[in-house]
Amino acid sequence: MKTIYVLDTNVLLQDPFAMFAFHEHEIVIPAVVLEEIDSKKRYMDEIGRNARQVARLLDTLRERGKIHEGVVLDSGGRVRVELNHRSLDELNDYFIEVTNDHRILAVAYNIQREQRERNAHPVVLVSKDALMRVKADVLGLKSEDFLNDRIVQFDHMYKGYEERFVTGEKLDSLYEKKRIPTNEIVTGDFLPHQFLVLKDATGSSASAIAKVNQDATKVELLKNKSLEAIWGIKPRNVQQRMAMELLLRDDLPLVTLVGKAGTGKTLLSLAAGLSQTEDHHMYNKLLVTRPVIPVGKDIGFLPGEKEEKLRPWMQPIYDNLEYLFNTKRSEELEKILAGMGSIQVEALTYIRGRSIPDQFIIIDEAQNLTKHEAKTILTRVGEGSKVVLMGDPKQIDHPYLDEYSNGLTYVVEQLKTLSLSGHVKLEKGERSSFAQLAADWL
Structure with a gap:
């Protein structure tokens, strides 16, 4: 039996092609979803890009017929924009406030009531929002997370x-x-x-x-070479030996490292990058970058030039560099980096449009990348470069990602069969016994 799936806004903002993932079933997009997508289309980030992509896809579907009446997809299913069934009367006993979420719930609830009277099709609300699914359950409306991504x-x-x-x-x-x-x-x-x-x-x-x-x-x-100290850093466990082996290989342009906080991902990568850039001159520059995603509430705009604005975001990188260079004050590290000139620390915001040849590229906190962003970054890598993607998929700060759908997990799984990539999951924390305890129990 065909099912009617009502899509929440966040499903389309997460995956613009979600409307094509339900095969022969019917897809309903409430009109309020279009309003919410329209409000996001000017954003200059992944959300804005996805909003514009949804608009283009719907515009293309208009060529097949009147989209408010429903158009047939190649899969045999149908998609339509729902202009009716907006009454909130049945929801007032449960949710008094008129919000966009409640308007979407009203559409799904009223369609379900109509289908039950006809003994016709089941109705399912699809949402990435857990509380939205809880509210649907309160109304007796079946709901699901979108798992196709x-x-x-x-x-x-x-x-x-x-x-x-x-x-x-x-x-x-x-x-x-x-x-x-x-x-x-x-x-x-x-x-x-x-x-x-x-x-x-x-x-x-x-x-x-x-x-x-x-x-x-x-x-x-x-080989026992993986046990040797690189820039004063010596692998402390089996997985770190494996990681160092991959990081020092000159025939692997892509290395992915996954592990909990304190497992040594950043420190090992920086040590390997410094060794191959400064000692062996295999690369012209060491580029270290990470997504600018805050943990907790954003502190807003920061004063100063670009370097001063980026410093708080990049501080974890500088902490590891201070350890490797054995400096006690940040001023000492600044002088060293300025004198060397081959180490560059910056945010991923500025990577689009670049071509990066002959560089050792470290991308920290890659679990906060979307699949599209991960693809964008990897396609920037020029001839003779090596890129290291690392992070912890269980520590996601991005509002539209989870441990199953982020860019790091995507790259690991999609490229694991290629001979040009290597991957290791680091298991044991080496930062401190307390850090390991916190990672395991919290």
């Missing part, structure tokens, strides 16, 4: 490594030959640059850390 459940997200148990003979063979065909040591399908933590199946303490090569045909023993 989710890439993967976080618990099933690609970790970049697997733990396998093998015989002691296979471990000995790996240590002796350093490189073995994949099917000779483990069975199953593996991805390029995936790591393997191999343990003795008999229960002995013998183990090995190996890495699948770029065409997933051989398993290579991880």
Whole structure:
């Protein structure tokens, strides 16, 4: 049986193509949704871009017929803009205030009542707003979150490594030959640059850390070079060794790192970037950037020039640089950075339209990127550059994203099969025992 889906504004602002994701079912867009989208179309950000995209898509659909009567989609479904069913009389007993949310609820509720009288189609309100879904439930109206934009459940997200148990003979063979065909040591399908933590199946303490090569045909023993200190930073656990291996590889233009706060993502990346830029001169510049998304209430406009405005947003980066350069005052770091000239710290706001060749690019807090923003950034990367995307998908500050639909998760899952990318999920916090406790329990 066909279902009538009533879309909330936030669904279309999250994914402008959401109206095409319901196959043969009927899509209803309340007129008030168009009003809300119209109020967002002048925003110079992702929300504004999506609002303008929705307007263009609806305008294109008008060519197929009168959109207020409903037009047929290629999937067999229909989409229409609902101008009727706006009465709030039935909602006044529950919600007295007249808001746009309540007007959308009224449309869905009145359509449902009409369909039940005809014993016709079920009605479902689709909204990204949890409280909107709660209000719908109060009214006896079925509601759902829009899940089509989710890439993967976080618990099933690609970790970049697997733990396998093998015989002691296979471990000995790996240590002796350093490189073995994949099917000779483990069975199953593996991805390029995936790591393997191999343990003795008999229960002995013998183990090995190996890495699948770029065409997933051989398993290579991880070299002890990954244990060496880089700019005073030495990997403290297995996952940090894996991360450092990927960060120091000159044949991997993309590295993604995922992990809770304090697992060392930023510090390892900066150390690797400084080593390859300043010591080995593999890149002309180290570019460090992050999205300008506040935690909590925004403090508003900041005084000063661009560098002064960006300093509060970029302070976490400067904290790590102060540690690496062993400086005790910010003035010392400023002098060092000015003298070197090859380290650039800036916000992602200014990256559109650029081409960035021969640079080591670190993008922190990438979980606050949308899928479109992540694509925009990666398409800015020029020849000879390496980009590192890192963040914690469980710490989302962006109002329209969650841990299943953000740009970082999207990049990890979409590019994990490519030989030009590598990924590791960092598990253990190394900032402090208290920071690890807070990350685990809060």
